[in-house]
Amino acid sequence: MAWTPPTKFTVLFSFLLLAGGLFILVEQYFALAGGILPPLTFGTFTSDQWWGIFGMGLVFLAWFLMFLGVRLKGL
Numbered sequence: 001m002a003w004t005p006p007t008k009f010t011v012l013f014s015f016l017l018l019a020g021g022l023f024i025l026v027e028q029y030f031a032l033a034g035g036i037l038p039p040l041t042f043g044t045f046t047s048d049q050w051w052g053i054f055g056m057g058l059v060f061l062a063w064f065l066m067f068l069g070v071r072l073k074g075l
Contacts, residue, residue, distance in 0.1 A: 006069030014066040021058030024051055 006014075027037055028051045040050040 003070065004073050006066065010065060010069035014062045014069065017058050017065065018062035021055045021060075021062060024055035024058065028052055028055065 024037065026032060027035075028048055037051055039047040041047065042050060045053070
């Protein structure tokens with residue numbers, strides 16, 4: 001299977017997902033932004049755990065979208 005470059009939309013959207021996920025992770029674990037994320041209280045997880053799950057999920061989605069953009073034609 002030949003390599004195909006991803007579209008500009010795929011690259012831009014993947015970058016935005018990655019930037020959002022890394023911002024959440026950096027804000028949670030290093031507390032650089034001063035705690036601007038609101039507290040989340042769902043189930044038995046703490047707010048830090050929920051934000052970590054969302055941040056890691058966004059980073060994974062960014063990687064997966066870029067992977068699909070390279071592997072599939074026209075994405």
